Amino acid sequence: KETVYVYAPPGIDIGRDASGHPRVFQLLTSVYGLKQAPKNWSDRVPKVLSSLGFSRCEHDPCVYYAWRGEDFMFMAFHVDDFLICTTLQSWEDEFVDAFVKEFKIKDLGEPKLLLGMNVEYSRELRKLKLSCPLTLRKMIANAGFDDCHTSPSPMSEPKDADVTEADEDDIGGLDLPSIIGSLQYAATVCRPDLSLPSSWLGSERHEPTVGGVLNVRKSLRYCKGSLDEGRSIKHSSGERNSLQASATSDSDWGGDLRHRLRPTGKSRSGAIIRVAGFPVWWFTKLQTVVA
Numbered sequence: 197k198e199t200v201y202v203y204a205p206p207g208i209d210i211g212r213d214a215s216g217h218p219r220v221f222q223l224l225t226s227v228y229g230l231k232q233a234p235k236n237w238s239d240r241v242p243k244v245l246s247s248l249g250f251s252r253c254e255h256d257p258c259v260y261y262a263w264r265g266e267d268f269m270f271m272a273f274h275v276d277d278f279l280i281c282t283t284l285q286s287w288e289d290e291f292v293d294a295f296v297k298e299f300k301i302k303d304l305g306e307p308k309l310l311l312g313m314n315v316e317y318s319r320e321l322r323k324l325k326l327s328c329p330l331t332l333r334k335m336i337a338n339a340g341f342d343d344c345h346t347s348p349s350p351m352s353e354p355k356d357a358d359v360t361e362a363d364e365d366d367i368g369g370l371d372l373p374s375i376i377g378s379l380q381y382a383a384t385v386c387r388p389d390l391s392l393p394s395s396w397l398g399s400e401r402h403e404p405t406v407g408g409v410l411n412v413r414k415s416l417r418y419c420k421g422s423l424d425e426g427r428s429i430k431h432s433s434g435e436r437n438s439l440q441a442s443a444t445s446d447s448d449w450g451g452d453l454r455h456r457l458r459p460t461g462k463s464r465s466g467a468i469i470r471v472a473g474f475p476v477w478w479f480t481k482l483q484t485v486v487a
Contacts, residue, residue, distance in 0.1 A: 203218060244298045245260045245271060248294055258274065269282035269288070274311060313326050314330070324430075325426050325427070327424055327426030328385060328386055331382060332423050335419070338374065339370055344417050347418045350392075350418040351393045351397070351414055351415060352411065354406075357406075359407050373401045373402070375412055376397050376412065379394040382419075388475055388478045391479065391480040392466065395482065399482075429474045429476075439471055441469065447463050447466065448464050461486040464480065464481065464482050
């Protein structure tokens with residue numbers, strides 16, 4: 197859409213012009229690393245998918261869907277990684293053939309690893325499981341907890357004496373922002389059991405308390421003993437239209453663990469949505485207002 201010139205890569209000499217300035221290349225297409233490349237890519241992909249009959253999801257701009265009678269196809273993409281989910285194999289083959297005409301792609305088959313998640317699918321049991329042991333193993337190794345004892349729970353209510361600001365000796369060299377970030381990632385993608393502790397520990401990133409650091413250590417031991425835990429979805433024997441969605445929500449009263457250090461009076465809410473009995477979305481969050 198615009199004229200872009202670039203210098204030749206190091207080691208390549210294409211000479212100079214009459215004024216002595218280095219010659220340059222004129223780009224005929226967008227290339228990786230160009231500032232305009234993300235915008236060009238985000239404009240191009242929707243146009244292609246729209247031409248193939250897909251509609252963009254209103255709640256996630258990186259998810260597209262299409263229907264053919266009772267059959268459906270979902271397309272999700274992250275940068276240049278595409279994931280297809282469909283009920284009709286011939287439709288998938290047709291889509292890939294059309295997509296190849298627009299982009300150079302490589303079919304990697306059924307996903308095994310996606311955005312740090314392990315993807316396990318059993319056709320016999322018709323069961324899908326998402327977990328993130330690689331992310332958690334890396335977190336545990338970086339924290340030096342490879343040989344630690346495991347814990348049956350990720351955290352506990354701190355004692356009053358531990359709700360004090362932590363010093364370097366209390367932290368013991370732990371990279372709290374990195375650990376808590378890994379816990380929050382795992383909680384977001386496939387570990388509902390880590391949603392509450394990761395939310396609680398979020399305030400310990402930069403102003404840690406003694407109790408918070410103790411719970412970070414406990415969460416590391418808990419993850420060590422539950423590396424392969426995740427969320428599973430199993431095919432229902434009922435009709436597609438009989439899939440039931442249910443939502444559950446709750447909150448505590450003034451449950452901010454730091455309220456004894458800096459009283460806020462804020463409560464913490466949590467919710468989970470299930471489809472056919474399996475969790476598909478959840479969150480835990482400190483409320484923004486005082487109840």
